[in-house]
Amino acid sequence: MKVLYFAWLRQHTGISEEQVSPPASVRTVADLVDWLRGRGPGYAEALQDLSSIRVAVNQEFATLDAAVTEGDEVALFPPMTGG
Amino acid sequence: MTVRVQAEDFDPGREIEAVTASNTAIGGVASFIGLVRDMQDGTGVGAMTLEHYPGMTEKMLAEIEAEANRRWPLQSSLIVHRYGRLEPGDRIVLVVTASAHRQAALEACHFLIDWLKTKAPFWKLEETAGGEGRWVEARATDDAAADRWKAPRRKDAAE
Numbered sequence: 001m002k003v004l005y006f007a008w009l010r011q012h013t014g015i016s017e018e019q020v021s022p023p024a025s026v027r028t029v030a031d032l033v034d035w036l037r038g039r040g041p042g043y044a045e046a047l048q049d050l051s052s053i054r055v056a057v058n059q060e061f062a063t064l065d066a067a068v069t070e071g072d073e074v075a076l077f078p079p080m081t082g083g
Numbered sequence: 084m085t086v087r088v089q090a091e092d093f094d095p096g097r098e099i100e101a102v103t104a105s106n107t108a109i110g111g112v113a114s115f116i117g118l119v120r121d122m123q124d125g126t127g128v129g130a131m132t133l134e135h136y137p138g139m140t141e142k143m144l145a146e147i148e149a150e151a152n153r154r155w156p157l158q159s160s161l162i163v164h165r166y167g168r169l170e171p172g173d174r175i176v177l178v179v180t181a182s183a184h185r186q187a188a189l190e191a192c193h194f195l196i197d198w199l200k201t202k203a204p205f206w207k208l209e210e211t212a213g214g215e216g217r218w219v220e221a222r223a224t225d226d227a228a229a230d231r232w233k234a235p236r237r238k239d240a241a242e
Contacts, residue, residue, distance in 0.1 A: 075139070
């Protein structure tokens with residue numbers, strides 16, 4: 001599974017993307033975020049406040065209860081500020 | 084229907100001309116150009132860096148543009164959005180819509196910039212005049228502006 005981080009989430013994790021192999025118990029975006037938090041203090045900080053995080057699965061907006069599986073591209077980022 | 088995401092600047096006059104070229108069914112063209120402001124929430128802005136999600140950005144812009152075309156009878160449309168480091172006065176975004184009549188062009192243009200701000204994966208990092216970095220926070224007023232367009236309009240309502 002590929003995970004991408006943008007804006008201040010990227011600054012906290014220190015990387016913009018990575019390949020991860022979460023355990024089978026990780027079935028949703030919320031599970032994944034919970035699991036990623038354990039990867040280090042930067043992750044814990046980036047993923048601390050779920051209300052300020054938006055998610056895309058395979059480049060489509062998704063919610064925390066969306067299913068994720070091997071081979072998916074999951075992006076985590078703050079609310080968007082384009083335009 | 085065209086969408087471009089690029090680091091380079093664009094020439095609004097040329098872009099508008101290209102949108103309308105050789106289509107004499109067009110009777111009205113609307114455009115919006117977003118620029119980097121030198122001030123944000125009372126603090127001076129020295130520069131700004133726009134980050135985006137390559138792939139998804141183009142996809143979302145194309146989806147938003149397709150939605151505008153479903154709602155209004157457009158002859159042509161264009162969205163150009165820049166990324167990278169920009170300075171006050173620099174152009175960030177261009178939206179051009181063309182239709183037989185002004186109402187569809189004006190409304191679709193307004194819709195596109197409102198939706199783009201909350202639905203396209205871009206993030207702005209501002210440098211204050213002192214060189215400090217600050218991520219721009221999403222505004223509730225931008226969400227409200229996007230929400231105004233939630234109810235789909237019928238194409239024939241735009242005549």
